[in-house]
Amino acid sequence: MLEEELDRAVTELAPRAFELLSRLVAEPSTVGQEQGAERILAEAMMSAGFAVTELPIPAGIRDDPAAGVPSRSYDGRFDLIGHRGDSTAARTLLLNGHIDVVPADEPDRWSSPPFVPTVRDGWLVGRGAGDMKGGFAAGLLALWALDRVIPGWMTGGLTFVAAIEEEYTGNGTLAAARAGHLAEAALLLEPTDLDILLSGIGIIWVGIEVDGYAAHAEAAEAAVNPILAAAPVIRGLQALEREMNEGHADGSDTDPAFATIAHPYNVNIGTFHAGDWDSSVPSIARIGVRVGHPGGWTSEQALARVKSAIDTETAGDAWLSTHPPRLALTGFRAERYSQAADVELVRALAAAHHDVHGTEPSRVSLGSTTDARFYVNQFGLPTAAYGPRTRNIHGTDEAVELASIVDCARAVARFLRDWYGEAS
Structure with a gap:
């Protein structure tokens, strides 16, 4: 019955998540222009119970051995950091996503303007819809549903990092981690087509x-x-x-x-x-x-x-x-990274997916990378990525499947509930 109530809440709250996604896509948060989308996301994070702060990126991050090579100033630019619950508790988790998107060159080749979110055949089209603003919508949808159905469900600490420059250097997530915004494990809400992504080149x-x-x-x-x-x-x-x-x-x-x-x-x-x-x-x-x-x-x-x-x-x-x-x-x-599949984080995420879909999720590696590499390589955190279905990310008519945002949120809600343990 509890799972049915959670699923019902996810379905009822989905239009709110889709509205958030549309607002985020309408803000062209290319590198150096992230602030408009960050303001929208900060409101949504606060609605999910997070105390939100802005974390400036130190200019000296470029000298970090794990950093990328930036080409522009970090003045006035920042990560969003959300905290809720007790970060000193034995049970903690970190959610991570990136607010930056790649440019939308040749906009005339798109079927609709790239920063005008457009829904067609169950997919929301727009630059950044898939990579990865749809992940923010899914994660927050899961949190809204949990708060509605199981008040007091979170018995530890939860950190939410919305980073800049994932598409370019990774320095946003690295700066947040160096500043101590870490947890027992990390879940990235990257687009994975509902597979569990564990490794990158x-x-x-x-x-x-x-x-x-x-x-x-x-x-x-x-x-x-x-x-x-x-x-x-x-x-x-x-x-x-x-x-x-x-x-x-x-x-x-x-x-x-x-x-x-x-x-x-x-x-x-x-x-x-x-x-x-x-x-x-x-x-x-x-x-x-x-x-x-x-x-x-x-x-x-x-x-x-x-x-x-x-x-x-x-x-x-x-x-x-x-x-x-x-x-x-x-x-x-x-650096290449590779997360072992037998850790508790991956087992719990797979169990939540199985509970929703009745099948085992694929554990995959890709010829690309994510900010998971820092958590795995520099900080030794169990880390995985899990997110909705997408098409044409970085390409023309990039899109995210709206139904998969709901499916992702259903699984993430179960995973979060079980990670912390059920509470009355």
């Missing part, structure tokens, strides 16, 4: 500069166009991707958590900028690259492998052999 971002020799287009044959000169650089990046995935396939990459991923390591050329006039040969090309890499490599070693792959392709090039590309780490310096 190593990732670096690399900025590459390729020099050219600028001129008027009339004299282009005597100039050096860096767009064309960059071709061997791109070939080197492609060769590195093949090499890493061949190593994974032949068994030399031995982490069993990633054995089921056929192609875990992608070298993605995400940006390419050069020139400012059609009738001018550019003087420089700037390339932004995301490199997924094996866990045995540090960020510096991964950068060295990128450089070596590029050097191999450019060694015989008349221009690049004397004007070598310049490489630097930018953004992510993410």
Whole structure:
């Protein structure tokens, strides 16, 4: 009967969660523009009984060995930290999510404006709807339902971290953890299609500069166009991707958590900028690259492998052999992480999912990363991610399935109730 009451409360409160989600999506919280969405989320967190504070990100976070490489100031930017209950109790938990979203380039290619939340066929479309504002809606929906049905259910402490820069450096979650906002275990409300996500690969971002020799287009044959000169650089990046995935396939990459991923390591050329006039040969090309890499490599070693792959392709090039590309780490310096599946957190989460769906959830690893890496690697906390179904995250017409927000909330409500123990 209690589960039926919880499910009924989740269903009745779902429109409130969907309204929250719509308001969050309507705030374009790209990197550096997080405050509008944070104000909305702070209200919702307080409605779930949290005392909410703003945690500034210290400028010195960039010097932390686990940090990413930021490209902008942290002045006026902050994490939201929510606390409820007794944080000194024997039983505590941390919920984590990120408020930042990736940009929505080429908005004309979307079926509706990316920051105008639009519901179609049971899915809410909008940038950040899936990654990961739908997770906030599901988590808060679970808490609202528990508070309605089981007053006094929480017998310990609960911390809620809404971090900035998960999509870019991870420094928001790292700063919160370094400031002591931790718990017995951590649950990330990331989009997982209702699977339990346990592991992620190593990732670096690399900025590459390729020099050219600028001129008027009339004299282009005597100039050096860096767009064309960059071709061997791109070939080197492609060769590195093949090499890493061949190593994974032949068994030399031995982490069993990633054995089921056929192609875990992608070298993605995400940006390419050069020139400012059609009738001018550019003087420089700037390339932004995301490199997924094996866990045995540090960020510096991964950068060295990128450089070596590029050097191999450019060694015989008349221009690049004397004007070598310049490489630097930018953004992510993410270590691989892997959470064992037999810890209490994962067992309890799986049991809650099974109670809702009647099936065991998949335990998965991905060729990407989450802020879970800090909790697992730097702080030794049992950590997992669990969230709703999504499609096209980071892409055109990103969306979250509304029914899966309800399903996620039903499971999270059971998990939270059992984590703390039932109370009357």
